[in-house]
Amino acid sequence: MIKQTCTVMFVMFSLINIGCSSAPEKQYRVTKYLELASTWMARGDRKRQEEKLALALSNYQTSYKYANMRNDLTLMGILHLKQATIYINQNRFEQALVSIDKAKALHQYEGADIVLPIRSVEAKFTNALGKATLAKNMVNELSVEYKNDIEKHIYYRWLGWLYSGENSRDWERVDSDLNTLQQLKSSGTLNNIEILSFAIYYNAKWRVQEQDRQARSAIDMALAHFSELELTNRIKACYLLAVQWYEANDDKDKAMYFSMRLKEISTNMPF
Numbered sequence: 001m002i003k004q005t006c007t008v009m010f011v012m013f014s015l016i017n018i019g020c021s022s023a024p025e026k027q028y029r030v031t032k033y034l035e036l037a038s039t040w041m042a043r044g045d046r047k048r049q050e051e052k053l054a055l056a057l058s059n060y061q062t063s064y065k066y067a068n069m070r071n072d073l074t075l076m077g078i079l080h081l082k083q084a085t086i087y088i089n090q091n092r093f094e095q096a097l098v099s100i101d102k103a104k105a106l107h108q109y110e111g112a113d114i115v116l117p118i119r120s121v122e123a124k125f126t127n128a129l130g131k132a133t134l135a136k137n138m139v140n141e142l143s144v145e146y147k148n149d150i151e152k153h154i155y156y157r158w159l160g161w162l163y164s165g166e167n168s169r170d171w172e173r174v175d176s177d178l179n180t181l182q183q184l185k186s187s188g189t190l191n192n193i194e195i196l197s198f199a200i201y202y203n204a205k206w207r208v209q210e211q212d213r214q215a216r217s218a219i220d221m222a223l224a225h226f227s228e229l230e231l232t233n234r235i236k237a238c239y240l241l242a243v244q245w246y247e248a249n250d251d252k253d254k255a256m257y258f259s260m261r262l263k264e265i266s267t268n269m270p271f
Contacts, residue, residue, distance in 0.1 A: 037066035037075060044082065049194065051233050053086050060086075077103040077114035081121045088121075088128050096125055116145055120156075127163050136163040150180060155195045158202060169206055171214075178203060193229070200225045201234065208241045208248075215245050236265050 044059030060083050067075040084099035100121060106112035120142060127135035143156035154177045161169065178199055184190040204222040207215035219242050226234035239262040246255035 033066045033070035034072065034075075037063045037070070037072065039063075040066065041075075041079065041082070045194075048082075048086060049197075049229075049231055049234075053090060057083060057086055073106050073110050073112040074114060077106040077112040078117060080106070081114070081117050084121050085124060088125055091128070093125070093128070100125065116142060123159075123163075132163050132165060136160050139163060151184065151190065151192055151195050154181060155192075155198065158199060162202065167210065169210070171212070174203060174206075197225065197229070197231075197234070201237070204238065204241055208245045211248060215241075219245065232265065236262060239265060 040059050040063035044056045044063060047053070047056035047059060060079050064076060064079040064083075067079060080099045080103040084096045084103070087093070087096035087099060100118065103112075103114055103118055103121075107114050107118065119138065123135045123138035123142070126138060139156045139159040143153055143160065146152035146156060158177070181190065181196045181199055185193075185196060190196060200218075200222050204215065204218040206212075207218045212218075219238055222238045222241075223235060226238060239258050242258040243255055243262060246252075246258060
């Protein structure tokens with residue numbers, strides 16, 4: 001009798017535990033590893049923007065560990081490609097190819113949705129090898145592919161201009177694209193701040209190179225933008241553009257001042 005009572009009580013407790021094992025709101029998807037992967041990837045992105053490439057690689061590798069633990073194929077592929085981008089920047093082309101091939105394998109064998117990102121990194125790799133015309137054609141094709149994604153459409157068009165090495169720009173198109181990206185930021189619908197950063201910096205750089213009359217205001221815009229993002233390395237690059245602009249226009253006092261600011265901020269940089 002006692003044995004029967006114990007058995008009944010065990011079953012009852014088991015049913016109670018099963019009934020209480022779920023939170024009031026059902027959760028059919030656990031995202032702990034996803035959150036960790038996303039956090040470490042964001043840290044890697046930040047270090048890459050700061051040009052602290054070794055730290056960026058380390059953070060991406062940590063992110064990959066968590067993405068792999070949840071078998072997030074697309075995120076794993078993106079992380080391989082982010083690492084490949086850094087290897088390209090470091091001229092470590094063999095390692096870059098290994099990372100690109102790993103991303104391709106995830107797509108080929110498990111269907112990771114990363115076809116266009118792969119093509120983007122392959123274009124960067126092609127340009128790094130000195131095949132600028134082919135790289136330009138590759139990113140122009142990507143601009144068309146992303147015709148319904150205005151940010152990426154603009155980004156790949158500008159990348160095509162960068163790879164072309166041309167010395168003249170369609171400034172009306174440049175202004176139009178910049179206005180579009182800034183409006184997206186103002187409305188809170190800009191998805192990727194790095195695309196706006198890319199456009200703002202190269203707008204200033206190209207105008208200085210071509211001695212365009214809007215160069216000074218473009219530098220001011222870039223300084224304000226990168227100061228807001230606290231990207232000291234880019235602020236430094238903007239001061240260098242200012243020095244180049246004033247030296248080219250024989251304004252010795254301003255060239256000397258901005259040289260001083262460049263030296264000052266370079267001295268204070270923690271790397």
